[in-house]
Amino acid sequence: MDHYEVIERALTHIENHLDQPLSIESVADSFNMSKYYFHRLFSAIMGSSLNNYILSRRLNASLQYIQSGELSLTDIAYQLNFGAQSSFTRAFKRQYGMAPSALKEQKINISPVPIPAVVKRPVKNINGDVVTDFTLTEFESIRVTGIAFEVDLAGDYRTTIRSHSDKLLQAIDTTVHGPCYVIYSNCQPNSTRFRVLFGIPADIRIDQPFYFTVDVPQLFCAKFKYSGDLLDIGDVLKTDYARFLKISRQETEDSHIELIQAFDDIHNLQSAYHIYAPVKKLSMDSAC
Incomplete structure (x- = not known):
């Protein structure tokens, strides 16, 4: 399995487990990789840290819950492992520029985005850091x-x-x-x-x-x-x-x-x- 396939499978794994605890260790273990190498590889390939990516995808998943109106904001925060509604609200405002309650009340439509494509390019390891070849x-x-x-x-x-x-x-x-x-x-x-x-x-x-x-x-x-x-x-x-x-x-x-x-x-x-x-x-x- 090459490093592109590893990351593609990791993205699918993350998407399927947004309602569960996710960490660098748990995702890396799913692919029998060192958490240190996996983190460097993920950051190099995706242009984002793993934690930031997971947070972004959880917020993306929250859009459907909010716009369906079937769950309270507290339940959505719990469902997507934010820990507390206040943490969910702060993160949502940073990503979308509005509180989730405003999205719910004003019935503004923000479409969820699909899993991003893995951008393919040659990479190399320089002094322990995985970087794009140049x-x-x-x-x-x-x-x-x-x-x-x-x-x-x-x-x-x-x-x-x-x-x-x-x-x-x-x-x-x-x-x-x-x-x-x-x-x-x-x-x-x-x-x-x-x-x-x-x-x-x-x-x-x-x-x-x-x-x-x-x-x-x-x-x-x-x-x-x-x-x-x-x-x-x-x-x-x-x-x-x-x-x-x-x-x-x-x-x-x-x-x-x-x-x-x-x-x-x-x-x-x-x-x-x-x-x-x-x-x-x-x-x-x-x-x-």
Whole structure:
């Protein structure tokens, strides 16, 4: 059983036992693993500690109980092992921005979310810490032609990116194959809004609004490899990048380009791809 399968089975195990006591020890024991290694592996793969993940899934499970109106809040807290209603209420407010009583009274609909997908990428053990594998590399300068738009990562950015990638595919000849890039640049410091260019490194002309040709400069980057949907990595990438900076002792480059996703085939955005994050080019003696 590889580490992805271990975590996938652990997620199912957790979901089936939310009404029972769960701990790092009990979950790790279910897979005959050391609790220390399992905790590091889970955090690396899921981008969250096991305890935080269990808490989030219990709160997610509480939504159905609250909205059905069949149980009191005290009974829900007891059913999902919160210990006390006050603990349940505090945690619920942190995750959903309202008290569970307000959700119950105002009949606001918050849909439970399914078990998250396991984001697949190579990992390695560095000094006892399980981290996503990375390389330091030069991203060579390229000219990219494509469609430009803005997304707000605090909103439904997935739908926006997918709709614009479809527009580009409709605008180019079906015989065009090869790599494509999703290039993100921040609109302003500390903003959740990003400018995005979805394009291909081909000399094509598209006489429609919002289509541009951009020269991407050479960049020194941390390179990560992922598999699956281009939009499923979310907080996992944030955790991977934070660990990378800590382990490698690198620093983020002050570049207008925040991130580049590179796919081998523009017609297959569900395949493996690379993430390039610009970093300062420090002495290699300071890197692992």
